[in-house]
Amino acid sequence: xxxxxxxxxxxxxxxxxxxxxxxxxxxxxxxxxxxxxxxxxxxxxxxxxxxxxxxxxxxxxxxxxxxxxxxxxxxxxxxxxxxxxxxxxxxxxxxxxxxxxxxxxxxxxxxxxx
Amino acid sequence: xxxxxxxxxxxxxxxxxxxxxxxxxxxxxxxxxxxxxxxxxxxxxxxxxxxxxxxxxxxxxxxxxxxxxxxxxxxxxxxxxxxxxxxxxxxxxxxxxxxxxxxxxxxxxx
Numbered sequence: 001x002x003x004x005x006x007x008x009x010x011x012x013x014x015x016x017x018x019x020x021x022x023x024x025x026x027x028x029x030x031x032x033x034x035x036x037x038x039x040x041x042x043x044x045x046x047x048x049x050x051x052x053x054x055x056x057x058x059x060x061x062x063x064x065x066x067x068x069x070x071x072x073x074x075x076x077x078x079x080x081x082x083x084x085x086x087x088x089x090x091x092x093x094x095x096x097x098x099x100x101x102x103x104x105x106x107x108x109x110x111x112x113x114x
Numbered sequence: 115x116x117x118x119x120x121x122x123x124x125x126x127x128x129x130x131x132x133x134x135x136x137x138x139x140x141x142x143x144x145x146x147x148x149x150x151x152x153x154x155x156x157x158x159x160x161x162x163x164x165x166x167x168x169x170x171x172x173x174x175x176x177x178x179x180x181x182x183x184x185x186x187x188x189x190x191x192x193x194x195x196x197x198x199x200x201x202x203x204x205x206x207x208x209x210x211x212x213x214x215x216x217x218x219x220x221x222x223x224x
Contacts, residue, residue, distance in 0.1 A: 033212065042216035043158070043203065050210050058211060090157065099207035100146040102160035 023091030050097035137204030
């Protein structure tokens, strides 16, 4: 049982490039979410999904797309990277869509946009 | 967007001291209140999830209380140890979104 996995661990992009951050969980969790962590800002919710085929926006969705074609995977796409997207990105999952259960976090992806 | 406030932002205590932090949140549309422990270079790990007014949870030397009517939760650490050094996050569940506070960073020196 690997829990929540994220790839890559580190990534450097040039402004304007696109990429996909991968997130997978093997716990059959319904709820998955993406957060970004910036100094002094805590964890901010980007997008979340309450089940396969269902996604919704969080606090800071601009510049990011998500999809949830399977229960296990929840990739985050950066369409045209900007320096403001330099951050550490965490994926999390939870067994229930109501967020009344604890979140399990992945190890994070550190992204730098130059 | 809901606002979750944590105080203090940081504190430094000596080994053996007991300490507590506060999480304040809007009391309307409450579903659950989460506490997480976040060590440097690691991922946040859940400590407690509380759903009912008056809930009290305990894990070892760490405990938490919840007052949904007035919109606050306290996290207590009894007899702090250096390994308790971490950032403690609270998060408010308002249905399908989980909104985090900015955290309280605790440093415990021996």
